[in-house]
Structures are given as C-alpha cells and as structure tokens.
Amino acid sequence: MKIVLRQDVPKLGESGTIQSVASGYARNYLIPKGMAVVATDGEIKVAEHNMKVRERKVTRQEEQLQSIADKIAGTRLEFVARAGEQGRLFGSVTSAEIAAQLAEKTGEEIDRRKIQLTDPIRTIGEHEVEIHLVGRLRPVIIVAVEAEKTEEDESEEAEAETSEETATEPEAEGRDTTTSPGEE
Numbered sequence: 001m002k003i004v005l006r007q008d009v010p011k012l013g014e015s016g017t018i019q020s021v022a023s024g025y026a027r028n029y030l031i032p033k034g035m036a037v038v039a040t041d042g043e044i045k046v047a048e049h050n051m052k053v054r055e056r057k058v059t060r061q062e063e064q065l066q067s068i069a070d071k072i073a074g075t076r077l078e079f080v081a082r083a084g085e086q087g088r089l090f091g092s093v094t095s096a097e098i099a100a101q102l103a104e105k106t107g108e109e110i111d112r113r114k115i116q117l118t119d120p121i122r123t124i125g126e127h128e129v130e131i132h133l134v135g136r137l138r139p140v141i142i143v144a145v146e147a148e149k150t151e152e153d154e155s156e157e158a159e160a161e162t163s164e165e166t167a168t169e170p171e172a173e174g175r176d177t178t179t180s181p182g183e184e
Contacts, residue, residue: 075141092120116131
C-alpha cells in the first residue's frame with residue numbers, strides 16, 4: 001500500500017515522502033496515529049510540492065549552519081570519569097554532557113538531541129561522535145574519556161617514582177669504587 005508520511009517515522013522515512021508499506025501496518029498503525037495518509041493523486045502532488053519547499057528550506061539552513069559546522073568539526077572534548085579495572089566507566093558520558101562541554105569550548109549551543117549517540121559512552125578511550133545539524137550537514141567531534149586517578153593510583157605512582165629514584169643513585173656506600181672486585 002502506498003502512503004504519504006505526515007511526520008518522520010524512524011526506519012521508514014521523513015515527513016512528506018511516499019513509501020510502500022504493508023496494508024496492515026498502514027491501516028492499523030500509521031494512518032490511525034496520524035503519521036501517514038493514503039497516497040492519492042492529490043496527496044502525492046501536495047507531498048511533492050512540500051518536499052521542494054522543504055529542500056529549499058534545508059539548503060538555506062545548511063548555508064547558515066555551515067560556519068558552525070566548520071567551527072565544531074574535529075573538536076576534541078576531554079572527560080575524566082571513574083572507571084573500573086577493565087576500562088569500563090562506573091557512569092557514562094551522555095549527550096547532555098557533550099553538549100554542555102561543546103558549548104563551553106566553542107561557544108556554540110548545540111541541542112543535545114542533535115548529538116548522535118547510539119548508547120551513552122561507557123568505556124575509556126577516544127570516540128567519534130556525529131552531530132546532525134541539518135540535512136547532510138553532520139560534523140564529527142572526538143570525545144576522549146580518561147580514567148579518574150584514585151588515591152590508590154596516586155600512591156602507587158608516588159611509590160614507583162621514589163623506587164626509581166633510589167635505584168638510579170649509585171650504591172657507593174661502604175665500597176671502594178676505585179678498584180674492581182678482581183683487583184683486591
């Protein structure tokens with residue numbers, strides 16, 4: 001059955017597109033919820049006209065947002081979070097936190113819903129995150145997550161540094177360094 005979508009439907013299409021779907025899906029779900037209408041000749045003409053208007057609008061928006069996209073593309077955001085032994089975070093880095101730090105670093109307010117995370121970031125390392133500004137304008141930023149140093153890590157590092165310092169000092173105590181062991 002051919003339908004015209006009245007709103008964006010995930011995994012099906014954007015508003016105004018003409019799609020072929022199963023009759024039951026259209027009659028029992030899409031049409032009653034107001035997400036689509038049956039594709040008649042009149043509806044198809046209206047949909048085509050609306051698509052042209054929408055394309056012009058998106059093109060205009062892309063031109064306006066291009067400077068923002070250039071400004072944030074490749075930006076590196078760094079987060080420090082508590083993590084376990086295997087590099088898994090106890091919490092996560094969410095799109096809201098990314099949006100807040102991006103606004104702080106670049107001065108550009110980005111809606112958190114435009115930051116595309118399939119799941120919140122829960123591991124240490126670098127993650128590429130795509131930002132859907134409008135249409136095909138999708139800059140990528142880099143989110144680097146590091147483990148927060150705990151008191152145990154800091155004390156271990158301090159012990160390691162002191163043991164390295166003592167190991168590099170010559171052990172001249174009580175030995176005559178002018179003669180070799182075989183010369184005695």
